Amino acid sequence: DRSVSANDVFVRIILNRSRAYEQEAILCTIKLYTKYSISSFLPTTQPSFDGFLIEEVNLQPQLNEVEHYNGQNYMTAVLKQCIIFPQKSGKLTINSGKYDVTVVQHERFSGFWGGSRPVEKEIKVSSNSASINIDPLPSPQPEGFTGAVGIFSIDSRLSTSSFKTNEAASLIYTITGTGNIKYIKEPVIDFPTEFEQYTPQNEITAQVNGSSVSGTMKIDYTFVPQSVGDFHIGADKFVYFNPESRKYVTLTTPTYDIKVARGAAVSAAADVNKQSISSKNTDILHIKMGDLHPAKVHRYFYSSAWYWPAYIVLALILVAIIWIYSKKVKLNADIQGRRLANANKVAKKRLKIAKGFMSAHDNDKFYEEMLRAIWGYLSDKLGLQASQLTRDNIDRELTEYGAPQNLTDSFINIIDECEMARYSPAKSDEQIEELFNQASSAMNAMEGIKRAKRQ
Structure with a gap:
């Protein structure tokens, strides 16, 4: 048998492009090339993807394809395929991997009949390193851009057309498209301050589609109106970068003018207040006649021992309320x-x-x-x-x-x-x-x- 050369068995890292933008999808394929049958293949060091987020493609490697490469025929198998999203600009390199491979050679032997027999031989194989130039996203970036790169569309709708105080409703926001959809930040919706808001719930359905990732991101913004009246939910701008046109695209959702009626819980509270007022109007005692022996000496509260401590405590409470309110306003903004x-x-x-x-x-x-x-x-x-x-x-x-x-x-x-x-x-x-x-x-x-x- 002869020795196995680097041209007989090797692994290639193949990128579908030599240049891309930050966050733009890149198809990465790791493929085995061999002139021999393979009895075992064990990765000892996987290629490192520093500076990338990875979306892996599900596949089962099969050594059943023949490819003509550099003037020679090889049996090939795709070991790994993934969509990678660069997280920074500059020249990024995917470092080589290392593999322990057992190849099957046929050894000739002499004798009356002659012939050949299979012999296994263990070798070590390293893949190449693959580099790609990543361009930064154009500046200046428009207001509202949070890193979405690809081609997207948006839609929004309210879960109901009837709104009442203390009754939950939802604004359903849907982003659909191809690109880094799994890493898009949830948009921040401009709700009225009279609405109590809950943490948005999102659901992402995405799959590899060709050399990118396609899918839908659905966000449910649940809110509870606290006051009766007419309110305005402002429009939202969703901004993404289209690497094909090399331009930023701004999409806008519609505004919603809604009318909030009084809910059941508020009505019940109002009834309680009415009953309370009614009871006060009928609960008038007779004027007591006669000598009531009124005190001749009156003490005012400001001259009591409790006045200044109570004054200081109330002042501290007021300062605390102002501080908490200002912090909340700043946090909401x-x-x-x-x-x-x-x-x-x-x-x-x-x-x-x-x-x-x-x-x-x-x-x-x-x-x-x-x-x-x-x-x-x-x-x-x-x-x-x-x-x-x-x-x-x-x-x-x-x-x-x-x-x-x-x-x-x-x-x-x-x-x-x-x-x-x-x-x-x-x-x-x-x-x-x-x-x-x-x-x-x-x-x-x-x-x-x-x-x-x-x-």
Whole structure:
């Protein structure tokens, strides 16, 4: 038998384009080329996708295609295919992977009959590295742009046409299209201050479509009117970047003018008030006649021992109310502040979904939901857009936030584990549960850190 050369068995990383924008979908294919039969194939080091978010394509590798490459014929198998979304500009490189491969050669032997017999030979194979130039999104970015890249359409509708106080209603907001739809931030809707609002519930249905990802993001904004009258729900601007036309596109939802009637709960309260007034009008006592022995000396409250302590307490309560109200107004006006306040609540909701997939032993969806939870939590907590979510940025921002290095390393390790686990051999239930617990502990530890003041 002869030695196996690098031209006999190799692995290629193939990108469908050599240049792209930040957040633009890129098709990445990892393919095996061989002139020999393969009896075993084991990845020892997977290619690293630093600076990318990954959406993997489900496939079963089969060595049944023949391809003419560099003047020679090879049997080929697609080992992995995924859609990757670059998170920063510049030249990004997908580092090579390493594989242990056992090939089958046919060894000739002499003798009366002669012939050949199969002989297995173990070799080590490395893939190439693939680089791509990523262009930054054009500046200036329009107001309302939060990182959506692709081609999208939007729609909104109210769940009902009849509104009453203390009765819940919903604004259903739907984003449909092709691109980084799984990483789009929920739009912030301009609701009247008289409406009590709940945390938006979103549902994403997406699948790989050709060289990108297509799907629908449905957001349910539940609100409860607290006052009777005419109200206005303002229009929302959804802004995305179209890499084909190289332009930003602004879509606008309609405004809604609604009339809120008095609900049952308010009517009941009104009846109670009427009964109370009625009872007061009939509850008039007779005037007592005779000598009532009125006191000749009167003491005014301001001269009592309780006056100044009570005055100070009431003044402190007034200051506290003003401070809390101003903080609430500032928080409602500050979108970033609202995201920061809700970061832990939203992340724990996604962790709960991930735990459900873990219990169902659906590992792919578990890792996908874990990544969404971690990326979303860090984005809201650190005030980063999706296009800024890179390992370097997270490391730097967590340090500036005041997080200790071991907590920073824990978050980065969780992200690496989730990204690697999606295309590496299946892990045990204990390892998966340990990863889930590590993510929960990291978020709890982060919530206990007070943000350091920026210099």
